[in-house]
Amino acid sequence: TLIQINSYIIEGRVCYLTMCDRSYPKKLAFQYLEDLRNEFERVNGSQIETAARPYAFIKFEPRGILRN
Template sequence: QAKTIFKRLNINSEPRCSIESGKYAFHYIIEGSVCYLCICDQSYPRKLAFSYLEELAKEFNMSYGNEVDKPGLRPYAFVKFDTFMQKTKRIYQDTRTQSNLAKLNEDLQDVTRIMTKNMEDLLWRGDSLDRMSTISGELKDSAKMFKDKARHLNLQALYRKYGPPVIIATVILFVFLLRYYFF
């Protein structure tokens, strides 16, 4: 099954994934052109499996990172890395060891920090939405005031433009009416 998984992986594959198959779970991480895969019992904590894979990836990149893409690479070029893998595997095998419990607690703290950050973001967004609501209300009031003032200015412009000729025409008409009726 592991060979099948490796054959189906490509550049577009999910970089971190767990695949459950029967009583086992396959966990893998793809970093660059290297895939790190481990097979665990279903009951083994997923966080520890990925922590193990991340530790392998970190050490492999430090030790052999620049040699991976070299042309003419032989099939067992990185066989020396097996000793590190075995040591690390022994550390991670017992989920109750102090260091593994510490890693799980650290992951829990990370999740708590993320949840706290998300809550802070939500509260900030709520604050921001209230602020945006206030600003939009003020903007609406300002737009209404601008509309009223614009109407008033247009009326004043009409008075200035047509006011004097209308007054002169009214005075002349009044003079003609006075002359016609009284004189």
């Protein structure tokens, strides 16, 4: 059984979430979330407050963010 640790950041109306194995360094998980948040806001920042549905950004794909 894998034991997972959930890490998340809530910024305004958006929650960034990752699930990692317990052995994964928490600092790296949060660094990934920060990079993800920065990229998401760069690409979609002007549209976040006007999104009518929770899945409005389902096509977002982070570019240049390393996922280990």
